[in-house]
Amino acid sequence: MRRNIPLAVTFVVGMLLIVSVFLPPIETIGEDFGVFFSIIAVFAFFLGGGNLIKVHFGKIMKKSNDWEFSLVTVVGFFAMLIIGLFKIGAPGDISTSVTAEGSYFQEMFVYLINPLQSTMYALLAFFVASASYRAFRAKNREATILLVAAFIILLGRTPLGMMLTGWIPESFSIFQVPNLAVWIMNSPNLAGQRAIMIGISLGVVAMSLRLILGIERTYLGGDDKG
Amino acid sequence: MANTISIILLILLGLSLVYVLVRTLKGNPIGRRIVFLYVAIAAAIPLFMDLEVPLPITTDVRNLYDALEKLPDGSKVMAAFDYDPPSAPELQPMAVAFMKYAFKRDFKIIIMGLWPQGPIQANMAIDEAMQDPEIAAKNLQYGVDYVNLGFQSGNEFVIQSMGTAFKTMFPKDYRTTPYDSIPLMRNIVNFSNIDFVMNFSSGEPGTIQWVQIAVDRFGSVLGAGNTAVQAPQVYPYLRAGQMVGLLGGMSGAAEFEKITAEKGKASTFILSQMIAHAIVIILILIGNVAYFSEKRKKK
Numbered sequence: 001m002r003r004n005i006p007l008a009v010t011f012v013v014g015m016l017l018i019v020s021v022f023l024p025p026i027e028t029i030g031e032d033f034g035v036f037f038s039i040i041a042v043f044a045f046f047l048g049g050g051n052l053i054k055v056h057f058g059k060i061m062k063k064s065n066d067w068e069f070s071l072v073t074v075v076g077f078f079a080m081l082i083i084g085l086f087k088i089g090a091p092g093d094i095s096t097s098v099t100a101e102g103s104y105f106q107e108m109f110v111y112l113i114n115p116l117q118s119t120m121y122a123l124l125a126f127f128v129a130s131a132s133y134r135a136f137r138a139k140n141r142e143a144t145i146l147l148v149a150a151f152i153i154l155l156g157r158t159p160l161g162m163m164l165t166g167w168i169p170e171s172f173s174i175f176q177v178p179n180l181a182v183w184i185m186n187s188p189n190l191a192g193q194r195a196i197m198i199g200i201s202l203g204v205v206a207m208s209l210r211l212i213l214g215i216e217r218t219y220l221g222g223d224d225k226g
Numbered sequence: 227m228a229n230t231i232s233i234i235l236l237i238l239l240g241l242s243l244v245y246v247l248v249r250t251l252k253g254n255p256i257g258r259r260i261v262f263l264y265v266a267i268a269a270a271i272p273l274f275m276d277l278e279v280p281l282p283i284t285t286d287v288r289n290l291y292d293a294l295e296k297l298p299d300g301s302k303v304m305a306a307f308d309y310d311p312p313s314a315p316e317l318q319p320m321a322v323a324f325m326k327y328a329f330k331r332d333f334k335i336i337i338m339g340l341w342p343q344g345p346i347q348a349n350m351a352i353d354e355a356m357q358d359p360e361i362a363a364k365n366l367q368y369g370v371d372y373v374n375l376g377f378q379s380g381n382e383f384v385i386q387s388m389g390t391a392f393k394t395m396f397p398k399d400y401r402t403t404p405y406d407s408i409p410l411m412r413n414i415v416n417f418s419n420i421d422f423v424m425n426f427s428s429g430e431p432g433t434i435q436w437v438q439i440a441v442d443r444f445g446s447v448l449g450a451g452n453t454a455v456q457a458p459q460v461y462p463y464l465r466a467g468q469m470v471g472l473l474g475g476m477s478g479a480a481e482f483e484k485i486t487a488e489k490g491k492a493s494t495f496i497l498s499q500m501i502a503h504a505i506v507i508i509l510i511l512i513g514n515v516a517y518f519s520e521k522r523k524k525k
Contacts, residue, residue: 035381114311121312129265130258133509157477158500159279
């Protein structure tokens with residue numbers, strides 16, 4: 001029974017949503033089900049927050065390795081939560097927007113989160129450069145093709161490509177690096193992306209059918225036996 | 227003066243790379259901290275330069291611009307901000323240039339975001355655009371000329387529900403004003419009342435979801451600005467004609483600034499990217515020269 005009810009719900013909802021695409025009178029049913037998605041997403045926020053606190057609070061209590069970072073995480077989490085919930089600094093009453101001009105939430109976003117997140121992402125440039133210098137080698141044919149393609153894209157996506165190959169006459173303009181970069185994006189990249197996309201879509205269709213028909217039951221937890 | 231010093235520094239940087247090559251050939255490669263230093267210098271120096279570099283306008287950017295040009299003044303344009311601060315260096319200059327262009331054309335702009343931080347990025351773009359004297363002189367009114375509907379969770383389901391009525395997903399705007407009290411939104415029910423959708427995206431939910439739902443199901447006209455990492459993934463949709471154009475990465479942003487004559491940060495940042503790319507390529511070449519030289523010695 002514990003398994004049959006979820007299987008029945010999955011079957012009915014799945015079939016209903018498929019059928020709704022082909023039946024105009026019920027074509028908006030997907031939107032109604034979308035509301036359920038939003039409701040479930042709210043619970044995911046609670047679960048995520050709860051899990052974060054559980055993991056980091058545990059580390060702080062046990063004084064595990066790098067527990068100081070966990071402390072920063074927990075303090076940051078509660079600081080943003082309290083400032084956001086009580087709309088501290090926001091003009092007007094509690095009904096004012098949390099991101100209204102002057103609210104501490106907005107200030108923390110602009111002056112803390114924004115530069116910190118940008119910095120974290122920007123560090124990638126340094127690691128990519130270092131890793132490329134030490135490990136990007138033309139060891140075999142495939143690696144050489146990858147290397148050449150990378151050079152063309154790196155040059156072609158900046159003015160440097162045109163500066164280096166702009167002198168090539170118009171009749172041979174395909175050999176100008178920016179045009180080669182465009183060709184790579186429009187032909188090999190496009191073919192690869194389409195292949196991946198079609199492959200994933202077929203996989204999604206197959207998995208969806210397995211779920212709707214009750215063949216795939218791992219999402220119920222435990223083993224596959226009903 | 228700053229240009230001269232910067233060029234001298236770049237020449238010195240180039241010469242030092244010759245030293246790196248010699249050192250690497252002798253089996254003594256430079257450490258990663260030195261590589262970090264090279265990238266930092268390469269990225270920082272161009273910020274103080276004002277060089278004019280050749281920047282051809284690619285077809286994808288031109289197509290987007292042409293589609294925008296065809297819109298009559300005062301058209302209703304939706305701008306979806308689906309990114310957060312890590313992607314801002316690439317996407318924010320595009321957004322600012324787009325806002326400047328749109329405000330100058332008197333487009334009515336409706337902003338929203340499928341990412342929580344998106345609408346805040348939009349506000350920052352608007353603030354920057356408003357500093358333009360021509361736009362400031364227009365004395366644009368919030369709620370009349372532009373509106374920020376804010377963030378709504380639910381990914382593609384948000385777009386799907388907006389196909390029926392925007393109000394279902396955004397009963398209030400970013401400033402908690404009820405939908406029906408916003409003058410701009412009074413005659414806007416769903417996508418059929420929107421002339422153009424511009425999406426700035428760095429991942430999912432983003433451009434792909436806008437194509438799959440807003441374009442395919444509701445017939446919207448879509449243009450997009452994507453990070454360089456995401457851009458290759460949307461090419462199948464672009465080439466299938468489901469998008470009118472694409473601004474890809476920093477080069478897309480710089481090209482858009484150039485074609486709209488709204489010179490901004492991307493025109494400077496592209497110089498940094500150019501020098502940094504050159505440094506990376508040279509370092510990879512040095513690494514490979516050393517690799518093959520060592521291999522030959524072993525033989």
